[in-house]
Amino acid sequence: MRPRHYVIALSIMVALVLQIVPLPSQADTYRPDWVLVVLAYWTMALPHRVNVGVAFISGIALDILLGTPLGVHSLVLCFCVYILAANYQRLRNYSVWQQCVIIGLLSAFYHLLSFWLLHLLNDIFFLYEYMLPVVTSMAIWPWVFWLLRKLRRQLKIV
Template identity: 75%
Template structure:
């Protein structure tokens, strides 16, 4: 029983680590939104366990780990997970490739929200480079979906 509860927590911790792993500057530009992708899977699979509150806490953790202003990532993750949680029953019926497009749209929403808040606070300007993680998040979705689904089924997480 305890394994079931910790599997979600461990997958989120792994996503947080992948979010901050040092990469060369040229590759870091394309880093997928690991935390958003993992939260998206668990929100679609188990909306009663992973919801906006968990997304808010994960966003605070991302803010602390990345050294950004507290609340920027939690705002973006909370809104993105809310949109996903409000439509999870419909999205479950989509194929993995259609879900990847939805993940891309959620990632774009997340990046635009975080940019907007950062722009209000620090006066940065928009560059198209901010949206590269949208494409890489779409590309990794089928593999993350497969891995987390397999884990959920093996551990009988409900």
């Protein structure tokens, strides 16, 4: 098989690694949602290949890697990818900067829903630091978008 058949899976694996790579405690609160951003790109670019099932499997892997209760991230990622897949034709027509706002709203939804689920399961309390990755997820979106789009076009992934 050609390497282009593995690009989507490899990019999701790289996002999973970036999600768990150790960072200093000051920088860790700003860690972007790498898995959400990569899944968002592939869902908008190729909704027939990356869908809710891929989000579920990625979420289960993220739950295992982060040690959260099994199913929390998978449920939240499934909701986010479903929203993107239902509106991908509209979202593709937005500029990258408008998509940054959409990614920010999606990331805020991701964090609020995962907090709510973890609050029900573990009785944690809300801190404003939970929402700081929204800003960095918005900031990395243009670079992730351009990198993955260049990769997709060069390898002719359809």
